[in-house]
Amino acid sequence: MRMELIQPFINAADAVFAESLQAPTKILDLSMDENTYRRKGVAALISIKGDIEGRVILDLSPEVAMRVASQLAGSPLPESEQVVRETVCELANMVIGNSVTLLNDQGFRFKVFPPEIHMNVEGLAGSVDTEAMVLCIETPCGEIYINIAMHYLHRRRQEQSAVHALD
Protein backbone atom coordinates (compact mmCIF):
# COMPACT_ATOMS: atom_id res chain seq x y z
CA MET A 1 0.00 0.00 0.00
CA ARG A 2 1.52 3.32 -1.05
CA MET A 3 0.72 6.08 1.39
CA GLU A 4 1.42 8.80 -1.19
CA LEU A 5 -1.59 7.47 -3.11
CA ILE A 6 -3.80 7.18 -0.04
CA GLN A 7 -2.97 10.50 1.61
CA PRO A 8 -4.78 12.73 -0.94
CA PHE A 9 -8.00 10.81 -0.29
CA ILE A 10 -7.67 11.14 3.48
CA ASN A 11 -6.89 14.86 3.23
CA ALA A 12 -9.75 15.45 0.81
CA ALA A 13 -12.27 13.54 2.93
CA ASP A 14 -11.29 15.43 6.05
CA ALA A 15 -11.48 18.80 4.27
CA VAL A 16 -14.74 18.06 2.43
CA PHE A 17 -16.57 16.89 5.58
CA ALA A 18 -15.29 19.79 7.68
CA GLU A 19 -16.22 22.32 4.99
CA SER A 20 -19.60 20.80 4.10
CA LEU A 21 -20.69 20.34 7.70
CA GLN A 22 -19.09 23.56 8.93
CA ALA A 23 -17.51 21.83 11.91
CA PRO A 24 -14.22 20.16 12.79
CA THR A 25 -13.85 16.44 12.09
CA LYS A 26 -11.58 13.85 13.65
CA ILE A 27 -10.01 10.67 12.29
CA LEU A 28 -10.94 8.07 14.91
CA ASP A 29 -9.54 4.89 13.50
CA LEU A 30 -7.01 3.97 10.85
CA SER A 31 -6.19 0.37 10.00
CA MET A 32 -5.24 -2.01 7.22
CA ASP A 33 -7.75 -4.60 6.12
CA GLU A 34 -7.24 -7.53 3.76
CA ASN A 35 -10.69 -9.05 4.11
CA THR A 36 -13.76 -8.52 1.98
CA TYR A 37 -15.27 -5.20 2.93
CA ARG A 38 -18.37 -5.47 5.11
CA ARG A 39 -20.65 -2.55 4.62
CA LYS A 40 -21.86 -0.72 7.73
CA GLY A 41 -24.58 1.34 6.06
CA VAL A 42 -25.13 2.79 2.61
CA ALA A 43 -21.95 2.65 0.55
CA ALA A 44 -20.73 4.39 -2.59
CA LEU A 45 -18.00 2.55 -4.49
CA ILE A 46 -15.89 4.54 -6.94
CA SER A 47 -13.38 2.82 -9.22
CA ILE A 48 -10.27 4.43 -10.67
CA LYS A 49 -8.33 3.08 -13.66
CA GLY A 50 -5.21 4.46 -15.31
CA ASP A 51 -1.69 5.27 -14.07
CA ILE A 52 -3.05 4.39 -10.65
CA GLU A 53 -5.83 1.90 -10.07
CA GLY A 54 -8.08 0.94 -7.24
CA ARG A 55 -11.29 1.88 -5.55
CA VAL A 56 -12.65 4.00 -2.74
CA ILE A 57 -15.70 3.08 -0.67
CA LEU A 58 -17.54 5.72 1.32
CA ASP A 59 -19.87 4.20 3.87
CA LEU A 60 -22.33 5.74 6.31
CA SER A 61 -25.56 4.76 8.01
CA PRO A 62 -28.86 6.06 6.58
CA GLU A 63 -29.36 8.03 9.82
CA VAL A 64 -26.01 9.78 9.42
CA ALA A 65 -26.77 10.42 5.73
CA MET A 66 -30.08 12.08 6.66
CA ARG A 67 -28.37 14.26 9.26
CA VAL A 68 -25.75 15.30 6.68
CA ALA A 69 -28.51 16.03 4.12
CA SER A 70 -30.43 18.17 6.60
CA GLN A 71 -27.27 20.03 7.57
CA LEU A 72 -26.47 20.76 3.91
CA ALA A 73 -30.05 21.73 3.09
CA GLY A 74 -30.19 24.05 6.09
CA SER A 75 -33.35 22.49 7.50
CA PRO A 76 -34.56 19.00 8.53
CA LEU A 77 -35.52 16.83 5.57
CA PRO A 78 -38.10 14.02 5.64
CA GLU A 79 -36.34 10.63 5.59
CA SER A 80 -36.29 8.98 2.18
CA GLU A 81 -34.14 6.46 0.34
CA GLN A 82 -33.68 8.95 -2.51
CA VAL A 83 -32.20 11.59 -0.19
CA VAL A 84 -29.91 8.99 1.42
CA ARG A 85 -28.64 7.87 -2.00
CA GLU A 86 -28.16 11.43 -3.22
CA THR A 87 -26.28 12.39 -0.06
CA VAL A 88 -23.88 9.45 -0.16
CA CYS A 89 -23.30 10.01 -3.89
CA GLU A 90 -22.64 13.71 -3.50
CA LEU A 91 -20.25 13.22 -0.58
CA ALA A 92 -18.39 10.54 -2.53
CA ASN A 93 -18.19 12.77 -5.62
CA MET A 94 -16.81 15.67 -3.61
CA VAL A 95 -14.19 13.54 -1.83
CA ILE A 96 -13.09 11.84 -5.05
CA GLY A 97 -13.17 15.05 -7.06
CA ASN A 98 -10.96 16.86 -4.59
CA SER A 99 -8.50 13.99 -4.24
CA VAL A 100 -8.16 13.27 -7.95
CA THR A 101 -7.50 16.97 -8.48
CA LEU A 102 -4.42 16.64 -6.25
CA LEU A 103 -3.28 13.42 -7.94
CA ASN A 104 -3.90 14.76 -11.43
CA ASP A 105 -1.88 17.87 -10.70
CA GLN A 106 0.96 15.52 -9.63
CA GLY A 107 0.94 14.10 -13.17
CA PHE A 108 -1.13 10.93 -12.77
CA ARG A 109 -3.64 10.26 -15.53
CA PHE A 110 -6.64 8.02 -14.86
CA LYS A 111 -10.36 7.64 -15.35
CA VAL A 112 -12.81 7.91 -12.47
CA PHE A 113 -16.00 5.89 -12.80
CA PRO A 114 -19.35 7.16 -11.45
CA PRO A 115 -20.24 6.00 -7.94
CA GLU A 116 -22.09 2.72 -7.55
CA ILE A 117 -24.46 2.84 -4.60
CA HIS A 118 -24.90 -0.29 -2.48
CA MET A 119 -27.87 -0.40 -0.12
CA ASN A 120 -28.88 -4.05 -0.24
CA VAL A 121 -27.58 -7.01 1.73
CA GLU A 122 -25.08 -8.38 -0.80
CA GLY A 123 -21.35 -7.71 -0.49
CA LEU A 124 -19.50 -5.14 -2.53
CA ALA A 125 -18.20 -6.22 -5.90
CA GLY A 126 -14.53 -5.43 -6.36
CA SER A 127 -13.80 -5.40 -2.65
CA VAL A 128 -12.74 -9.04 -2.31
CA ASP A 129 -9.18 -9.87 -1.19
CA THR A 130 -7.93 -6.33 -1.58
CA GLU A 131 -5.52 -4.80 0.90
CA ALA A 132 -7.15 -1.57 1.91
CA MET A 133 -6.75 1.32 4.29
CA VAL A 134 -9.87 1.72 6.41
CA LEU A 135 -10.57 4.88 8.31
CA CYS A 136 -13.40 6.18 10.41
CA ILE A 137 -13.99 9.92 10.49
CA GLU A 138 -16.05 11.41 13.29
CA THR A 139 -18.27 14.27 12.14
CA PRO A 140 -20.97 16.23 13.98
CA CYS A 141 -23.53 14.10 12.07
CA GLY A 142 -21.98 10.76 13.04
CA GLU A 143 -19.26 8.41 11.86
CA ILE A 144 -18.31 8.09 8.19
CA TYR A 145 -16.15 5.16 7.04
CA ILE A 146 -13.77 5.23 4.12
CA ASN A 147 -12.06 2.20 2.63
CA ILE A 148 -9.26 2.93 0.13
CA ALA A 149 -7.38 0.41 -2.00
CA MET A 150 -5.02 2.04 -4.50
CA HIS A 151 -1.88 0.96 -6.33
CA TYR A 152 0.32 2.00 -9.23
CA LEU A 153 -0.43 0.31 -12.49
CA HIS A 154 2.24 -2.35 -13.11
CA ARG A 155 3.31 -0.73 -16.39
CA ARG A 156 3.83 2.60 -14.67
CA ARG A 157 5.91 0.96 -11.94
CA GLN A 158 8.14 -0.63 -14.57
CA GLU A 159 8.56 2.73 -16.33
CA GLN A 160 9.53 4.36 -13.07
CA SER A 161 12.02 1.58 -12.30
CA ALA A 162 13.55 2.03 -15.74
CA VAL A 163 13.94 5.75 -15.15
CA HIS A 164 15.58 5.12 -11.77
CA ALA A 165 17.92 2.57 -13.38
CA LEU A 166 19.04 5.23 -15.86
CA ASP A 167 19.77 7.74 -13.08
Added chain:
Amino acid sequence: MQQFSPLLRKDQQPVRYLVVDDSVFARKNLIKMIEMFGGEVAGEAGDGLTAIAEYNRAKPDIVLMDITMPQMEGIEAVERIVRQHADARIVMVSSVGYQENILAALQKGAKHFVQKPVKPEVLYEILRYVLGDDPNAVGGPVALAGEHHI
Protein backbone atom coordinates in the same frame (compact mmCIF):
# COMPACT_ATOMS: atom_id res chain seq x y z
CA MET B 1 -26.18 32.16 8.79
CA GLN B 2 -23.91 34.54 6.90
CA GLN B 3 -25.61 37.64 5.45
CA PHE B 4 -24.93 38.87 1.92
CA SER B 5 -25.95 42.10 0.20
CA PRO B 6 -28.31 41.19 -2.65
CA LEU B 7 -26.67 40.80 -6.03
CA LEU B 8 -28.86 42.72 -8.48
CA ARG B 9 -28.88 43.36 -12.20
CA LYS B 10 -28.26 46.87 -13.50
CA ASP B 11 -32.06 47.33 -13.70
CA GLN B 12 -32.21 46.49 -9.96
CA GLN B 13 -34.05 43.23 -10.62
CA PRO B 14 -32.87 39.96 -9.00
CA VAL B 15 -30.20 38.08 -10.95
CA ARG B 16 -31.72 35.04 -12.69
CA TYR B 17 -29.79 31.77 -12.51
CA LEU B 18 -29.85 28.50 -14.41
CA VAL B 19 -28.57 25.71 -12.15
CA VAL B 20 -27.13 22.67 -13.95
CA ASP B 21 -26.07 19.57 -12.01
CA ASP B 22 -27.05 15.91 -12.29
CA SER B 23 -27.36 15.73 -8.51
CA VAL B 24 -30.69 17.08 -7.24
CA PHE B 25 -28.95 17.45 -3.93
CA ALA B 26 -26.19 19.65 -5.34
CA ARG B 27 -28.78 21.78 -7.15
CA LYS B 28 -30.69 22.33 -3.90
CA ASN B 29 -27.50 23.37 -2.19
CA LEU B 30 -26.71 25.93 -4.92
CA ILE B 31 -30.31 27.19 -4.94
CA LYS B 32 -30.07 27.76 -1.19
CA MET B 33 -27.03 29.98 -1.82
CA ILE B 34 -28.70 31.79 -4.72
CA GLU B 35 -31.56 32.68 -2.38
CA MET B 36 -29.03 33.91 0.21
CA PHE B 37 -27.65 36.23 -2.50
CA GLY B 38 -31.14 37.59 -3.35
CA GLY B 39 -31.24 35.79 -6.70
CA GLU B 40 -33.99 33.98 -8.57
CA VAL B 41 -33.88 30.49 -10.10
CA ALA B 42 -34.84 30.76 -13.78
CA GLY B 43 -34.41 27.06 -14.44
CA GLU B 44 -32.75 23.78 -13.51
CA ALA B 45 -31.19 21.02 -15.59
CA GLY B 46 -29.65 17.64 -14.83
CA ASP B 47 -27.52 17.28 -17.97
CA GLY B 48 -25.87 19.36 -20.69
CA LEU B 49 -28.55 18.84 -23.34
CA THR B 50 -31.34 19.99 -21.04
CA ALA B 51 -29.15 22.91 -19.98
CA ILE B 52 -28.97 24.16 -23.59
CA ALA B 53 -32.75 23.93 -23.97
CA GLU B 54 -33.29 25.62 -20.62
CA TYR B 55 -30.85 28.40 -21.52
CA ASN B 56 -32.75 29.12 -24.73
CA ARG B 57 -36.06 29.10 -22.85
CA ALA B 58 -35.13 31.06 -19.72
CA LYS B 59 -32.31 33.35 -20.95
CA PRO B 60 -30.72 33.47 -17.49
CA ASP B 61 -28.18 36.07 -16.37
CA ILE B 62 -25.83 33.43 -14.97
CA VAL B 63 -25.41 29.67 -15.43
CA LEU B 64 -23.91 27.54 -12.68
CA MET B 65 -22.69 24.46 -14.56
CA ASP B 66 -21.43 21.13 -13.25
CA ILE B 67 -18.81 19.35 -15.40
CA THR B 68 -19.41 15.61 -15.08
CA MET B 69 -22.97 14.82 -16.13
CA PRO B 70 -24.79 12.14 -18.14
CA GLN B 71 -25.72 12.58 -21.84
CA MET B 72 -23.70 15.73 -22.36
CA GLU B 73 -20.95 16.98 -20.07
CA GLY B 74 -20.75 20.54 -18.83
CA ILE B 75 -17.80 21.65 -20.95
CA GLU B 76 -19.51 20.65 -24.20
CA ALA B 77 -22.71 22.36 -23.06
CA VAL B 78 -20.69 25.55 -22.38
CA GLU B 79 -19.25 25.43 -25.90
CA ARG B 80 -22.68 25.05 -27.49
CA ILE B 81 -24.33 27.73 -25.37
CA VAL B 82 -21.52 30.25 -25.98
CA ARG B 83 -21.58 29.48 -29.72
CA GLN B 84 -25.22 30.60 -29.81
CA HIS B 85 -25.01 33.28 -27.10
CA ALA B 86 -21.60 34.92 -27.03
CA ASP B 87 -22.54 36.99 -24.00
CA ALA B 88 -23.50 33.97 -21.84
CA ARG B 89 -22.03 34.10 -18.34
CA ILE B 90 -21.24 30.61 -17.16
CA VAL B 91 -19.51 29.62 -13.94
CA MET B 92 -18.29 26.03 -13.70
CA VAL B 93 -19.03 24.29 -10.39
CA SER B 94 -17.30 20.94 -9.96
CA SER B 95 -15.54 18.80 -7.41
CA VAL B 96 -12.92 17.93 -10.04
CA GLY B 97 -10.72 21.00 -10.22
CA TYR B 98 -7.54 20.04 -12.01
CA GLN B 99 -5.92 22.41 -14.43
CA GLU B 100 -6.86 20.62 -17.66
CA ASN B 101 -10.53 20.74 -16.76
CA ILE B 102 -10.46 24.40 -15.83
CA LEU B 103 -8.51 25.39 -18.92
CA ALA B 104 -10.84 23.42 -21.17
CA ALA B 105 -13.88 25.12 -19.64
CA LEU B 106 -12.35 28.58 -19.93
CA GLN B 107 -11.29 27.94 -23.53
CA LYS B 108 -14.88 27.00 -24.39
CA GLY B 109 -16.16 30.24 -22.92
CA ALA B 110 -16.80 29.72 -19.21
CA LYS B 111 -16.11 32.84 -17.15
CA HIS B 112 -14.92 31.27 -13.91
CA PHE B 113 -14.60 28.10 -11.87
CA VAL B 114 -15.49 27.15 -8.30
CA GLN B 115 -14.65 23.86 -6.65
CA LYS B 116 -17.09 21.80 -4.57
CA PRO B 117 -17.84 21.85 -1.72
CA VAL B 118 -18.85 25.39 -2.57
CA LYS B 119 -18.24 28.03 0.07
CA PRO B 120 -21.03 30.65 -0.12
CA GLU B 121 -18.60 33.53 0.39
CA VAL B 122 -16.39 32.29 -2.47
CA LEU B 123 -19.30 31.82 -4.86
CA TYR B 124 -20.64 35.27 -3.92
CA GLU B 125 -17.34 36.97 -4.78
CA ILE B 126 -17.07 35.08 -8.05
CA LEU B 127 -20.62 36.01 -9.01
CA ARG B 128 -19.93 39.64 -8.18
CA TYR B 129 -16.89 39.54 -10.43
CA VAL B 130 -18.65 37.76 -13.28
CA LEU B 131 -21.62 40.10 -13.10
CA GLY B 132 -19.22 43.01 -13.38
CA ASP B 133 -20.61 44.53 -10.21
CA ASP B 134 -17.14 44.92 -8.76
CA PRO B 135 -14.37 44.02 -11.21
CA ASN B 136 -11.80 44.10 -8.42
CA ALA B 137 -13.73 41.85 -6.06
CA VAL B 138 -12.22 38.58 -7.09
CA GLY B 139 -9.06 39.83 -8.71
CA GLY B 140 -9.57 38.92 -12.35
CA PRO B 141 -8.67 35.67 -14.06
CA VAL B 142 -9.02 32.22 -12.54
CA ALA B 143 -6.08 30.96 -10.53
CA LEU B 144 -4.74 27.65 -11.75
CA ALA B 145 -3.07 26.42 -8.62
CA GLY B 146 -4.44 25.56 -5.21
CA GLU B 147 -7.85 27.12 -4.63
CA HIS B 148 -9.42 27.83 -7.96
CA HIS B 149 -10.52 31.31 -7.20
CA ILE B 150 -8.73 34.46 -6.32
